[in-house]
Amino acid sequence: MRFIKYLFIAYMIVCVNSNIYAKDLVVGIGGDIETFDVCCANFIQSHHALYAVYEPPVIYPTVKTSSGALVGDASDLDGTVFESWKAHSDGLTYTIKIRKGLTLHNGKPINSDLVRYMFERNLNTPGGGAWLLKNIAFVTKPPEIIDDYTIKLTGDKPSPMVMSSMYMTSSSMIDPEIVKEHATSEDPWATKWMTRNIAGGSGPYKLVKHIPDQEIIFEAWDGYKGDKAKIKRMIWKIIPSPAQRALLLKSGVIDIAEGLGEEEFKSLKGADGVKIITAPSGNLIYLGMNSSIPPFNDVQVRRAVSYAVDYNDILKNVYNGDAKRLWGPFSGTNSFSLGSKAGYRTDVAKGRKLLASSSYKGEAVKISIDSSKADRELIAVRIQSSMRSIGMKAEIEKLTPAVYSERKVGKKLQMTIDGMNAWIDDPNYSLSLTLECGVYGNYMDYCNKEVDSIIKNGWAETNLEKRKAMFERAQKLIIDDAPWAFIAQPNFKLAMKEGLGGYVHYANEIPRYHHYYWE
Amino acid sequence: MTTILLRKILQFLKTPSYLFLTLIISMAIFGPFFLKNPIEISNGPRLSPPSFDFLFGTDQYGMDILSRVVNGGRIDLFTGFMASFIAASIGMPLGALAAYKKGVWDQILLRTSESFQAFPVLILAMGTIAAIGSSMVNIIFVIAIVNVPVYIKLTRSSVVPILEKDFIHAARCAGKSDLRILFKHILPNVSPVVISQFSVNCAWAIQILAALSFVGLGVKLPTPEWGAMVRGGSDYILYGQWWVSVFPGIAILLTVLTLNQVSDIIGEKK
């Protein structure tokens, strides 16, 4: 025992005079990165990583709000790889100039070929990238090359957000050679290889090491032409327990704790050396019911559940009141939102009646949740008991982030509690992101032809009044079909060490780590 | 022969562990009738510390920990008992057979159980559960299977010496059928050993179940099960909300401790 005591002492000494993380940025994350492939990231943490190592061609400019907080201004757009762009009168064509002198990490110059290849790969790999191009920008063919640093991009239909859609990670620069090198006959775009490896990359950080389930290490890239990363080394520690993440932030071992739940924030409130950044969020928490998996293929069942859920209880007990009720598919801040004018209010009796009239046979349904998100389990348990109150049996299934997002994207989840964040606060965008028939992000496989037609026409509609009316109708339809039970809109919260500055809040709530610096 | 067993049971009835055992079991059986619904959430604030209306406090869902611990007793004890019962009823006859028939059968059974014991039981159980799905039946089945070899070896090793005894020869000479001998003479003789093993085994089965649920492969949330409850609280314990996982932990500890004691008492060589 004395021997152990000595070791403790020795260890304390080490702790005191080896403050080896002082310069570095240590981030505690809940689960491992599911993929490094720009085309197909789902797990939010993957996007964090991709923004660090890859670079999309455009970015929202940083502005200071009256409160002094830094935010990415979604109403404007700066070029990073793209120097400038010009929309032609036809509303379909864009001529884009590429900034000269930029290179990938491996020194390969960024030019038209590279940019063209980015479009090409995105169009050919099923994923967020393809969806953005096809469903948002209405681009279905790669741009034509004018010269080494100029390209011409042409869409099929006019879209207001051709350029802004490119601020997503999927539009990042990659090295064609490397991709081709690892392509195989059944995998021509090397998606398998890219899930674990970086093809070129031009972001402010380079991936140094990735030890699955343990840590990911980044180092600043000196060749970066934008404002270089101020913190040279960045270590992401995978710490499954949110409580431990919070505790480690408190004890100063880590500098940022991702994916904390209300419990953790409560415990961190007022802790010295820790600051909590809050911002209103477009993140919509919903209970998804898969319209193509029984019993939820029956709208009555979906409605019944929507009546059963005890919304106020969740707001009160899970979010400690630090969230707004969500009434429909649009966030409360969205000018098109109907707010509480439509939507479900808890009514168990009604729920039971609807269920009785439905095709539900009393079988147990499965609520799948992401084990790295602290609040999900708590919500799930409450919903489970609500469902019991109308006579529905439900089982809860916790999945690791990787598996969860795989099943989700495969549209295999019967029922899930998930967050949806429309990175562009536009009705067209958010609907076609998640509720348009068959789109990539329509995880609950909802389909309503009328809603689809509204989405299609909505893009072109310029008359605001008309557009409002259209989307009012769409919202009513969706609420009536109840593909989701609309639960809550919690505020965005991020806990980090006092003295860590430079955080910029973007609409998609993904930080760019090169902004951070030690005050 | 059964008198040995009787004597042991009698002397066991005198011990405190007997009291404990009956206490635990009757708690598991009758307790739930007097307590709140273990999965009813709206009956109190979340994570409230032990108080008069919630003796053990409430957990992260706002459920009454006391009634969850008691109800958990039902699940854990039942699983433990069933698993080891199945294991015993498969393993004992096989073991006796091995000892009785000797030769090839003996070797096969022996080697199989040996290689079985080389396995990391927990991982094997986890893998299997994960593959075939974690229904209560599956869990019991898997735990039972991994326990069978124990009984095979045990029964065999305690039957072999008995076979040398005279009264077996006598019975053989009297032309009694093998099965008859097995059940009338041999099994009664090994019963004390087996019963003591059975008790240990229940304990062990409970530990495995708890472990499985602890890593999230056992019972489904929010079923009241001790391992799962410990897991649920293992985060909050770091905020000083200790009661969530301490009470179920104590429950496991006491139960296993008692069962081991029982086995010690019954298994004592006399």
Add this chain to the structure above:
Amino acid sequence: MRILAYVFHRLIILLLAVFGVSIITFIVTRVLPGNPAYLIVGVQADQSTVDAVIDRLGLDKPIFEQYWLYMRQLLLGDLGTSWRTGNPVSFDLSSRWPATLELASIAMILAIMWSIPLGLISSIKKRSFSDYLAKFLSGLGIAIPEFWLATLLILVFFAGFQIAPPPIGRIMLASPPESITGMYIIDSLITSNWESFFASVAQIILPASTLAITIGAPLLRVTRTFMNEVLDSQFIRSARAMGIPKSSIIFRHAFPNVLLPVSTMIAVLYGYLLGGTVLVEFVFSWPGMGKYAIDSINSSDYAPVMAVVVLSATSYLLVYLLTDLLHFVVDPRTR
């Protein structure tokens, strides 16, 4: 000459056991419900890959041929690929195996350090305080759930007194030493990299102690029982009757006799540890085989799980063989 015969005999038995192991794993992987191909490539794999696997493993072939293929694969050291990490399992294990080995060994050493002396004392000094202490600890250690004990230790030493490092992985407050054996403590000693030595030692103390407590209990029991037996034996009585001093009686006459059964127990426990650190690794997110297995299970990635099972089963049997040989050398009666 006889030792050769003996080793040969033991090896035969070992092979038989390994054979049994392989059969069982085979059954678990192949005969269980659910398409093993999916279990191997993962739920998300598309049909072409599944077919490829079915073809490679010959899942369409008769069962015996399948088994043969499976065995050949094992013998060639091909443990399959983990679709979760994207690496061949053998590669992943090359870093996980030392982690578990390190933890298991330290735990074993700690266990031996506390349980054997206590066991001896308690059987020499009957009805003394240490005797009751021993009884208490052995009962407790066997009954206490590992994961709960681990949680409590974290509560007390990490969250409470804050003297333990965060219970995450093998090294938290320093960079790992360059890999030689893969065991941080040893590597950092070899490279005399003190910073990471202390860091990794501090990191291993809690998980190792957890295991040491639970593993030490049965060891203590065995030591106690056998020491009692020996002390009551005729030859100890006659040694006393010859006026041999107590110290010599205990250490020269009694203890060596206890050592044999105790060392067997140690072997069994160590073998168990090599596959049994799962829960502790899980609680302390210790990147060993156990955690690897659990992570893989959670992403229904089965190749690693089976690899871990086979590996630890085999190493268990090896440890066992080694002790047998040791006995053969130590115990005159076996010669």
Add this chain to the structure above:
Amino acid sequence: MVDKKKEFIELNKLTLVISSKNKKLFPLQGVNFSIPHNTKVALVGESGSGKSLTAASIIGMLPSNAEIIEGNILMNGSNIVNLSEKDFQQIRGKEISIIFQNPKESLNPIISVGKQIAEVIRVHEKLSRRESINKAIKSLELLGIPSPSKRFEDFPHQYSGGMAQRAALAMAMACRPALLIADEPTSGLDATLQQQVLELLSNQVQDQKSSLLLITHDISVVGATCDQVAVMYGGRIMEFGDTKTILNNPINPYTIKLIESFRRSKNRSMTSIPGSVKPLVDKLKCCPFAPRCYKAEKDCNNQLPSLSFVKKRYVACSNL
């Protein structure tokens, strides 16, 4: 008889109590007898009569729950009752040593026989390793063990029963003790072997000029071996004197019966004495043998006879 100067061991009114959880036993109640230098004494009695405990108290190896509450044991005139373990270590093996039945079990299975003997020598005679080894080999030789320097290395399991017997004896005699206690050395051996063992014993003792305390339930073996015999029953000495005297005309009824029973049936059963030995749960008020005695009279049952010198031997009987 023999005058007190030459006594080596002398037991006076030795009384022993063994206290277990719920009851007390009084297995020895005033044992009086003595072992002169260079003499062979037999201590005879049925099992349960207290022979072995007497021996145990002489070498101070009583069970932990036993206690001498009265009387003393003199060794060369000085009391050795309640000596410390340390002091007894000096005596055991050097002054007094003991051999038990089935010698194989009294040798440590994992230490070579030679080493075990050598250790005893080293402990008592403060010799160097080398010397002690040589001496050990000699003592093996003395007991007629062939090629002793080779057998020295062997382990007990490599010795035959007879050999082990000799080895054990060698160990016991290695330091030429003044007294060798042999606790039932022959029980479990067949008649011919018994003879050999007993001869071996008495020869050894003779050559080494030591005394022998032979503990046995078989009075028939005594005649050939011992000079004196003490008959014990119920934790007391019934009759004690020269072997010839006692064997030729015993006067204590118990001795008579004992001798008869062995004369009559050569099977070693004691059935021919009616009744059986009762455990001594209390201090004796009367002759312990009275209940089984054929010539018991009423005053046998109300007074405890003490040893008195009658007809050239000590005898305890109130009804001669």
